[in-house]
Amino acid sequence: MLHDIVYYGHPALRRKADSVQTIDENTRRLADDLLETMYANQGIGLAAEQIDRTERVCVMDLSQAGDREDARLEENDHVAMPMVLVNPAITAMEGKQLGSEGCLSFPEIYVDVQRADLVTVTYQDLENQKLIVKVTGLLARVLQHEIDHLDGVLFVDRISPVQKVAIAGKLKRLKKKS
Ligand code: ZN
Numbered sequence: 001m002l003h004d005i006v007y008y009g010h011p012a013l014r015r016k017a018d019s020v021q022t023i024d025e026n027t028r029r030l031a032d033d034l035l036e037t038m039y040a041n042q043g044i045g046l047a048a049e050q051i052d053r054t055e056r057v058c059v060m061d062l063s064q065a066g067d068r069e070d071a072r073l074e075e076n077d078h079v080a081m082p083m084v085l086v087n088p089a090i091t092a093m094e095g096k097q098l099g100s101e102g103c104l105s106f107p108e109i110y111v112d113v114q115r116a117d118l119v120t121v122t123y124q125d126l127e128n129q130k131l132i133v134k135v136t137g138l139l140a141r142v143l144q145h146e147i148d149h150l151d152g153v154l155f156v157d158r159i160s161p162v163q164k165v166a167i168a169g170k171l172k173r174l175k176k177k178s
Pocket of ligand 1: 102103104105145149
C-alpha cells in the first residue's frame, strides 16, 4: 500500500525506532509498503519513520542510481537489490566520502554531507536470517542515512552551520507544511 511521506517538522522523524522482536506478516507488509512508497517517489531509500511507523526497518534500491558519478555500484555487486533491513546496526566505519544527499522527507533540498566511505552493517532479512555486509560508495551513504532515520537523526543534523544557513529558508517553508 502506498503511504504519504512525512516531511521535516513532523515528530515521527525525531522518534527512535523500536527493534522488531518477531519478523512476521506485519513486518513483510511494512517492507512491501516501504518499497512501494519509495518507488512511487523515485527514491533510493526509505525508513519506517518516514511513513510514520515505529519499527526498526528500512529499505533501499540503488539499481536506478547508476548514473550518479559517486555511485560505485560495481563495488557492491555482492549485495542484491532491493534490500530490506530489519534491526540494522552499523558495526564498523572506515574512511570518508563527501557527496550530495537528498531525502524524500526534504523535497528539493540537496546538500553535501560527509559520511564514512566503508561501513559494516548487521541486520536481519524477512526470513529472519542474521546477515552482515560490508559496503562502500553510495550504498554506504544511503545505509548511513537510513539508519540515522531509525535513530531519529536527519541529514541536516550532519551539515555545517554555514550549510544550514544556506537552506534555512527552504527548511522553514517545509516545517510550515508538515
Ligand atoms: Zn531520508
